[in-house]
Amino acid sequence: xxxxxKINKKVNEIDADCFVSFDKSDMLYFTQIYEDGILLIIEHxxxxxxxKLSYDSIVNQKPQASVILAxxxxxxxxxxxxxxxxxxxxxxxxxxxxxxxxxxKKNFEIKDATDFSKQIRMIKEQSEINxxxxxxxxxxNAFTKVYPMIKIGVSEKEIKDELDYQMTKFGAQKSAFETxxxxxxxxxxxxxxxxxxxxxxxxxxxxxxxxxxxxxNSDCTYTFLIGNRTDEERNFYNELFYTQTFTREFIAPxxxxxxxxxxxxxxxxxxxxxxxxxxxxxxxxxGLDIHELPYIDSSxxxxxxxxxxxxxxxxxxxxxxxxxxxEQTILIKENDVEILGYxxxxxxx
Amino acid sequence: xxxxxKINKKVNEIDADCFVSFDKSDMLYFTQIYEDGILLIIEHxxxxxxxKLSYDSIVNQKPQASVILAxxxxxxxxxxxxxxxxxxxxxxxxxxxxxxxxxxKKNFEIKDATDFSKQIRMIKEQSEINxxxxxxxxxxNAFTKVYPMIKIGVSEKEIKDELDYQMTKFGAQKSAFETxxxxxxxxxxxxxxxxxxxxxxxxxxxxxxxxxxxxxNSDCTYTFLIGNRTDEERNFYNELFYTQTFTREFIAPxxxxxxxxxxxxxxxxxxxxxxxxxxxxxxxxxGLDIHELPYIDSSxxxxxxxxxxxxxxxxxxxxxxxxxxxEQTILIKENDVEILGYxxxxxxx
Numbered sequence: 001x002x003x004x005x006k007i008n009k010k011v012n013e014i015d016a017d018c019f020v021s022f023d024k025s026d027m028l029y030f031t032q033i034y035e036d037g038i039l040l041i042i043e044h045x046x047x048x049x050x051x052k053l054s055y056d057s058i059v060n061q062k063p064q065a066s067v068i069l070a071x072x073x074x075x076x077x078x079x080x081x082x083x084x085x086x087x088x089x090x091x092x093x094x095x096x097x098x099x100x101x102x103x104x105k106k107n108f109e110i111k112d113a114t115d116f117s118k119q120i121r122m123i124k125e126q127s128e129i130n131x132x133x134x135x136x137x138x139x140x141n142a143f144t145k146v147y148p149m150i151k152i153g154v155s156e157k158e159i160k161d162e163l164d165y166q167m168t169k170f171g172a173q174k175s176a177f178e179t180x181x182x183x184x185x186x187x188x189x190x191x192x193x194x195x196x197x198x199x200x201x202x203x204x205x206x207x208x209x210x211x212x213x214x215x216x217n218s219d220c221t222y223t224f225l226i227g228n229r230t231d232e233e234r235n236f237y238n239e240l241f242y243t244q245t246f247t248r249e250f251i252a253p254x255x256x257x258x259x260x261x262x263x264x265x266x267x268x269x270x271x272x273x274x275x276x277x278x279x280x281x282x283x284x285x286x287g288l289d290i291h292e293l294p295y296i297d298s299s300x301x302x303x304x305x306x307x308x309x310x311x312x313x314x315x316x317x318x319x320x321x322x323x324x325x326x327e328q329t330i331l332i333k334e335n336d337v338e339i340l341g342y343x344x345x346x347x348x349x
Numbered sequence: 350x351x352x353x354x355k356i357n358k359k360v361n362e363i364d365a366d367c368f369v370s371f372d373k374s375d376m377l378y379f380t381q382i383y384e385d386g387i388l389l390i391i392e393h394x395x396x397x398x399x400x401k402l403s404y405d406s407i408v409n410q411k412p413q414a415s416v417i418l419a420x421x422x423x424x425x426x427x428x429x430x431x432x433x434x435x436x437x438x439x440x441x442x443x444x445x446x447x448x449x450x451x452x453x454k455k456n457f458e459i460k461d462a463t464d465f466s467k468q469i470r471m472i473k474e475q476s477e478i479n480x481x482x483x484x485x486x487x488x489x490n491a492f493t494k495v496y497p498m499i500k501i502g503v504s505e506k507e508i509k510d511e512l513d514y515q516m517t518k519f520g521a522q523k524s525a526f527e528t529x530x531x532x533x534x535x536x537x538x539x540x541x542x543x544x545x546x547x548x549x550x551x552x553x554x555x556x557x558x559x560x561x562x563x564x565x566n567s568d569c570t571y572t573f574l575i576g577n578r579t580d581e582e583r584n585f586y587n588e589l590f591y592t593q594t595f596t597r598e599f600i601a602p603x604x605x606x607x608x609x610x611x612x613x614x615x616x617x618x619x620x621x622x623x624x625x626x627x628x629x630x631x632x633x634x635x636g637l638d639i640h641e642l643p644y645i646d647s648s649x650x651x652x653x654x655x656x657x658x659x660x661x662x663x664x665x666x667x668x669x670x671x672x673x674x675x676e677q678t679i680l681i682k683e684n685d686v687e688i689l690g691y692x693x694x695x696x697x698x
Binding site for chain 2: 157
């Protein structure tokens with residue numbers, strides 16, 4: 001089935017007449033166009049509603065879609081829907097503003113299509129896998145270049161800036177998300193923003209980064225022990241490292257469910273008394289969005305099948321002390337699991 | 350009045366019991382915290398609903414707000430609202446998802462507070478103006494550094510990458526938005542994404558960029574004529590340059606309305622027969638968001654008053670040929686207008 005056939009199948013299942021998306025990633029997925037606009041799919045016809053700013057550029061890219069100059073934005077969309085005698089719209093409520101929703105609700109019945117396109121995008125095509133691999137390799141190469149500068153006295157922000165720059169030099173359009181570089185106590189905050197704090201002897205150093213290539217993202221986290229460290233820190237790191245490895249190796253394609261992967265990580269950490277410090281999910285899908293389906297958490301019944309791409313990223317954060325996270329993005333294959341952008345250095349500087 | 354008093358005044362005017370925002374810029378404005386979470390203001394009390402990932406980090410920053418560990422997200426918010434006997438919520442419908450809106454609507458009356466916080470943020474305080482100035486200076490300094498590399502044979506993306514890097518080196522947290530570098534025919538697309546196209550003799554080159562410093566953004570666009578050019582191109586550039594200058598100089602604080610500024614730009618371009626190629630608004634506010642109030646367009650009745658910060662950016666785009674945009678961010682003062690991050694080079698390489 002084509003991508004459009006897949007979304008139509010879901011739209012038909014809820015008896016909606018069409019699919020509308022305000023999500024730029026959906027636009028890219030269904031039309032290969034990455035510009036501002038509204039996506040509309042009515043049966044086999046795909047429309048892009050573009051404003052004057054993006055219209056010429058979109059037309060110039062010759063998409064397999066009807067490009068409509070929509071100076072009135074959502075009003076232009078409504079006019080075409082009324083012309084086509086559309087009564088009901090399938091809409092992702094998590095990617096629609098309340099304003100857009102209320103506007104469309106005046107004339108049409110809204111059917112909840114939350115996550116419909118995300119469920120389709122969860123299973124990657126080969127071209128998508130190739131793009132994610134390219135992104136992962138760009139990120140790894142950039143890191144290899146930046147690695148020699150990581151030493152005591154260098155600031156979190158200096159490492160972040162250099163890593164972002166090297167990713168673009170190696171071919172990234174941009175960073176996949178705001179690169180995290182945290183050291184010392186800052187590693188106890190899972191989503192720390194890099195500061196001018198310099199790396200000190202005895203610090204943990206956490207670097208969470210990814211590249212975006214051809215619209216597709218990569219994602220990984222390295223944690224390092226810097227200089228002198230205690231046995232306690234060493235053990236703490238090792239226990240998390242075991243957890244990440246065992247969790248990844250636990251996955252059996254076509255047999256494991258997402259929630260079981262999450263449980264495997266938590267059970268391993270419980271052995272060391274560390275499960276209470278694991279305060280986020282075990283992983284998330286990666287693709288056109290940096291966070292997408294499948295979510296690897298305790299409530300997800302999703303069966304893990306080939307061509308899914310997601311992270312395995314257990315992390316433990318001791319308030320007031322430090323934290324460790326180790327994250328890899330993996331590809332599910334027929335019988336095994338491939339680590340994307342695998343890097344051999346994971347440890348001590 | 351404090352920021353909280355200002356929003357409460359607006360909330361009272363529509364008889365709502367509290368203000369809720371899912372907008373990260375609002376969170377930063379009202380609490381000085383830039384993290385994921387939900388903002389709630391009930392009379393004089395400000396709350397931040399944080400998940401486990403951001404809770405410790407927020408508490409550590411000691412905000413003037415009650416920080417609530419909200420593992421259930423919007424459900425935790427609802428519980429507190431019910432405890433506080435809240436009946437109605439003021440909500441910005443353009444910064445709330447349909448999902449969040451529908452969830453809150455089940456238990457509360459929703460009152461439309463679209464743009465309420467944006468109207469307050471439109472008039473900057475001195476500390477905010479200082480931050481925008483710092484951002485503008487960072488951007489200008491970075492450009493000065495990159496300027497010597499701009500020559501025939503260098504690609505759009507190489508300039509973009511270097512400019513982004515230099516902005517961080519000069520102190521930006523990040524670029525204010527995705528830097529635009531367009532050359533040749535690509536300048537006819539107002540929001541072109543940089544490619545590997547190399548700059549050629551006779552090209553126009555358009556660079557639209559800004560820095561983000563302490564959460565505040567700058568924004569400017571330079572257009573250059575590269576190498577040999579025709580009289581037609583030269584005139585075209587000059588006419589746009591006049592337009593930008595005359596439009597900016599037209600502004601009289603406390604007397605001019607936004608729509609009149611827009612008209613001034615269009616009238617000037619009409620003299621040269623170029624008004625039909627001016628396909629976007631004349632300007633937009635700049636602050637915590639890169640696009641915010643006031644919008645300088647034909648429908649805006651907003652009176653221009655001191656401490657507004659916005660862009661003046663007429664642009665003309667000839668389909669299939671080229672485009673020129675010249676953009677400055679300006680600060681409205683008591684009696685005149687200050688150009689932020691003014692750069693002396695605007696012309697020919």
